[in-house]
Amino acid sequence: MDYKVLLSSFEQTQEMADWPRQRVIHACLRAAIIGGSLAAGTRLLASRALASELGIARNTVLYAYDQLATEGLVRATARGTLVAALALPAPRKPVGAPANGAIARRMQGVRTMTPADSGTGAFAPGVPALDTFPVALWRRALDRAWRSLGSDELNYADTAGIPALREEISAYLGASRGVRCHAGQVFVTSGTQASLEICARTFADAGDTAWLENPGYLGAVAAFRSAQLRTVGIDVDADGIHPGANEWTKNKPRLIYITPSHQYPTGTVLDMPRRLAMLAQAKACGALIIEDDYDSEFRHEGPPLPAMQGLAGDAPVIYLGTFSKTMFPALRTGYMVVPENLVAPLGAVLARMASHGRVADQLALADFLRSGQFGVHLRRMRRLYRSRRDALVDALQRHLGDDIVIHGSSAGIHLSFRFVDTRLVDTDIAAAAMERGIVARALSAHASGLRKHGWNGLMLGYAQVDVAHMEAAVKTLAAVITAAARDQESASPT
Numbered sequence: 001m002d003y004k005v006l007l008s009s010f011e012q013t014q015e016m017a018d019w020p021r022q023r024v025i026h027a028c029l030r031a032a033i034i035g036g037s038l039a040a041g042t043r044l045l046a047s048r049a050l051a052s053e054l055g056i057a058r059n060t061v062l063y064a065y066d067q068l069a070t071e072g073l074v075r076a077t078a079r080g081t082l083v084a085a086l087a088l089p090a091p092r093k094p095v096g097a098p099a100n101g102a103i104a105r106r107m108q109g110v111r112t113m114t115p116a117d118s119g120t121g122a123f124a125p126g127v128p129a130l131d132t133f134p135v136a137l138w139r140r141a142l143d144r145a146w147r148s149l150g151s152d153e154l155n156y157a158d159t160a161g162i163p164a165l166r167e168e169i170s171a172y173l174g175a176s177r178g179v180r181c182h183a184g185q186v187f188v189t190s191g192t193q194a195s196l197e198i199c200a201r202t203f204a205d206a207g208d209t210a211w212l213e214n215p216g217y218l219g220a221v222a223a224f225r226s227a228q229l230r231t232v233g234i235d236v237d238a239d240g241i242h243p244g245a246n247e248w249t250k251n252k253p254r255l256i257y258i259t260p261s262h263q264y265p266t267g268t269v270l271d272m273p274r275r276l277a278m279l280a281q282a283k284a285c286g287a288l289i290i291e292d293d294y295d296s297e298f299r300h301e302g303p304p305l306p307a308m309q310g311l312a313g314d315a316p317v318i319y320l321g322t323f324s325k326t327m328f329p330a331l332r333t334g335y336m337v338v339p340e341n342l343v344a345p346l347g348a349v350l351a352r353m354a355s356h357g358r359v360a361d362q363l364a365l366a367d368f369l370r371s372g373q374f375g376v377h378l379r380r381m382r383r384l385y386r387s388r389r390d391a392l393v394d395a396l397q398r399h400l401g402d403d404i405v406i407h408g409s410s411a412g413i414h415l416s417f418r419f420v421d422t423r424l425v426d427t428d429i430a431a432a433a434m435e436r437g438i439v440a441r442a443l444s445a446h447a448s449g450l451r452k453h454g455w456n457g458l459m460l461g462y463a464q465v466d467v468a469h470m471e472a473a474v475k476t477l478a479a480v481i482t483a484a485a486r487d488q489e490s491a492s493p494t
Helices: 003-012 021-035 047-054 058-070 135-148 163-176 194-200 218-226 272-285 342-355 357-372 372-399 426-435 466-489
Strands: 072-078 080-083 186-189 211-213 229-238 255-258 288-292 317-323 332-335 404-406 414-419 457-461
Touching: 003 021, 003 047, 003 288, 003 466, 021 058, 047 058, 047 135, 135 211, 135 255, 135 357, 163 186, 163 317, 163 332, 163 357, 186 342, 194 255, 194 288, 194 317, 194 332, 194 466, 211 218, 211 317, 218 255, 255 272, 272 288, 317 342, 357 372, 372 466, 426 466
Parallel strands: 211 229, 211 255, 255 288, 288 317
Antiparallel strands: 072 080, 186 332, 317 332, 404 414, 414 457
């Protein structure tokens, strides 16, 4: 606590020109304690130290402390003068305050975060097996990076990312995902959400139309709405996003956000005919496709489909990727691959918007990729996630059987299922499961537009759930669903 700042702030808000100094000190500390700036248990500075810091006599401080003790606001202990625990009334809510505070109207429809959104247990989606990450190898890569840095490299870095990492990402994507690019087309970002916000603000104007899958990724909804784009949800079926013929004229898009390799949240995979049709239609109407390939590294059945970006040399596609699923979320590193004609404009925009940092992290990541350690880790995770996927599917079939239809189990690190009994309400079941310690996101809660999408079921992430715990977690979830079905039966008229 900086007592000089505390006293100066207090004096600026009070009329006390004729007050003696000891009264000012007492009133300032009293207001700080009652207002919560000095919390219960806080040890106040010794009287000599506070007098020296404020440039006042010690007796002035002793007077203030004595008055506070008389009022029961502090207590003297062997450790010094401590702020007492007080039963203070809760602060009153300002009368007439808007329900959503200062949030812009365009953002007020964005769904509020729930405990399920930040959970890490069964079955929180998007969370990799963090306990299996080779921390020791990563620490050594970081150590090498820091040892290699000179003082000049502590300055702001290239807004597109350091060249070494861009080279490694370019080589990796060409070999593993069929992406056509060179290092100059790669822009390193702080994650997929940052990439989406860059796309929304750089490649579209306020009022332009952006398509999203429905159900879809709500982070994209937030990014587009914050850029004042008009969002339109396009229905997803068992084969992925499926726009009607009239959508291209009725709701002509400027941006089209899709997750073709493993649709979020349903897990469906966009088939090749639809991919090619989407590319052709987008090119014809001048739209840009934003292809989010967030967990495409994990394919459990059949050959992986190549990235849409690489299906044509002039594909109107901005390709997004992340290391949050393959490495760990706290790394906060993603990337964009943009068409050749957008490299210079995007570089100019980013140069004005933000300066890049975290050079050591990027050097370490480039080293991790170049040394082959990333590939080794990825192969281990593919085997592990396949076994956990198998355990989850087996348990679901055993405990829920014909009551559900599973989708999206062939790839990624999550799957979904729909309820056969359409009377069940997935949001109610998700809330009941959360009370039992199970994170299961409701598919209906991922509506990306005003249209109802017809997906009624749950989304389950399995990457971080040990095989030994899978049976018990599914059994708990099945009990919640069975109880909900029983309640529906008893509520139905006979």
